[in-house]
Amino acid sequence: MTSSAAATAPATAGASAWVTVDAGAIRQNVAELLRRSAPAEVLAVVKGDAYGHGLVTAARAALAGGATWLGVAQLDEALRLRAAGVEAPLLTWLFPPQADVGAAVDAGIDVTVTSPWSLEAVVAAARDRGRPARVQAKVDTGLGRGGVLTDWSGFVGLLAAAVAEEAVELTGTWSHFAWADAPRHPTVRAQQERFVEALAELEGAGVDPGLRHLANSAATLTNPSAHFDLVRPGLAVYGLSPVPDLGAPADFGLREAMRVTARLTSVKRARAGQGVSYGHEYTTGRDTVLGLVPLGYADGVPRHAGGRGPVLVGGRTYPVAGRVCMDQVVLDLGPDSHAEPGDEVVVLGVGAAGEPTAQDWAEAAGTINYEIVTRMGPRLPRVVVGEEQ
Template identity: 60%
Template sequence: MTTDPTTETTHAAQETGRAGTRVDTATARVQVDLDAIRANVAELDRRAGDANVLAVVKADAYGHGLVPCARAAIAGGATWLGTAQLGEALALRAAGISAPLLTWLTVPGSDFAAAVNEDVDLSASAPWGLAAIAEGARRVGKPARVHLCVDSGLGREGAYGQGWTELVGAALRHQAEGHLRVVGIWSHFAYADAPQHPTVQRQQERFEEAVAEAERAGIRPEVRHLANSAAVLTNPSAAYDLVRPGLAVYGLSPVPDVGAPAAFGLTPAMTLEADVALVKRVPAGQGVSYGHTYVTSEPTTLALVPMGYGDGIPRAAGNAGPVLIGGQRRTVSGRVCMDQFTVDVGAEVRVSAGDRVVLFGPGTSGEPTAQDWAAAVDTISYEIVTRVGARVPRVYAGSVAP
């Protein structure tokens, strides 16, 4: 018997959420459109030209769910995956995902042997990292695959200035001993979301100088990579051999001042929704929630939404966060609490307990978007989607099995 993949995928998710919560007992949920992720990656692949796509699935795939989104990204044409933390890379391997995989944020004591054993590429920014990776490789009995990170101007990860020369020299020594192979050189932009900023060109120049220095010393990288989501969308010259989109994989614009997702052929994949827990009439002059920062101006109806900062709703969204409820856009009324917030839905709007409230989604049905929430609380959409807590179950729809 043939099953509908969309139904099967959603049913599987309804059994258990990301944190083991049964969706049918949850008061809120995240709907994740895996087909949107697949289509977004296909669009990013098209824009990358001859470069391959490394889909960044760090931070539980930006809050969307690590393994299901990794599979959707591969279905869309990503040939690599990337995580910041080694634990997530190992989780992908444990799930049976065999695609080339890079992880870049390790500390002394990280399990480099496990990474080498599972064919996870590792990044190194300092000689100590190379030594630790080499020791892990020696224990496993096969060479590690290493990407050298150069600080081209971000002032964060990567070897800076003379440190790059020292890192290259150390890599060559470990490579000669047979414990590792340098397969990549990479860096990261500071201002890719401002394409005309002068640092963008300067960082590209510094990156190319660093690659040339390494090649003169005898390193032959398989891939050079610099471009993040913003650069993939706005700066084709930074594609090199591999691009590393993150936010754009999930359909959000990393450059909202330049264009919304639709302008780049992207569709937001996450919808955050909840069920109304309580509706009640209150008189004019009634203070709402802690501190009474919102006071009703007339007799009205309050709707209680069972989500709060314990679920990742910004506390700063009090009297600011937008929602779609009763078919209308409304704003959080009063302070956001740990588990709940209140919305003044007005005297005439008919809302009942159990009705659906949409905090954000693609925006195609009048609901707010993650970017709307970011603007309301003075942050970025990256933070809005990644902060949705683990007790909010993820429900997957689409033709890509989670």
């Protein structure tokens, strides 16, 4: 038994399906991203439960790999990290007007201000506590999403006043690309130029912009001119390629950190002409063997991948036969299959090992690899391997 198998066997005994998260892969991926981006620092994005890999597990592995910052979208995620004892610099960027911003100030969390109202909310919380809040300013350079878009100059004035009052400490200024996965798209250069202009406006107002950061995973890997002081990879931290048309994970020195495994719960013979799954969208073309995999759309398997999603059984990959159900999918294993109930199958794994990948599933479902890993549901037990002792 391999060390990985030994580690997962006790936790998965009796489980019909499970997710294995390789913390060592996360650690190595971050180290590779740091190597590529140095002297810029790395902020590892661990939002969305670390893209389905586990918030605290991924955060600790990323820090062990050399990340000096962590980033999350929701304020609650940041507070959860602090409650787990993670003390590293931590940036959050989404909160509504009703949010308890004071909790972030108390926890030393860097809060992104993206509008006059959000800056006012943070300043009010800082005044209540008699201590400056750590903030970062976000300028919308063309994505048309979060950040100050039309009156950056006016916002700079508000920010300068808050800094002068010592209500806030500006630790960074940032923006986000719209098309970083297409490095030659004209918006990439235009956004970088606008970002530099926005930084110059801050400096012209006597405000130190702090850490300057713009690069997501795609820009970290393909656009060194966008690295500035800090890069902000998310998907690549977990070993997936943000530019699959330009290279697979291994081409960038990355390794997938998530593996989804299941056990066949039924193996039975079927005659030619047997309809399979709801609506009989698949019909057997010959006498064959059908295998039942106890994973479905309630677990995160995309329903749109029916008839196409790949599953590895006994060293061979089979497409899902017919529709994806809530709790299960069926495979046509062929007439000569020797599969048995209890055999392990790989639904999602490492491409370099010949296993189905998140990109394979994304193409089967007409979506992106980000969605495949983030949607793996909570009823699947998580097993962590590769953690540093």
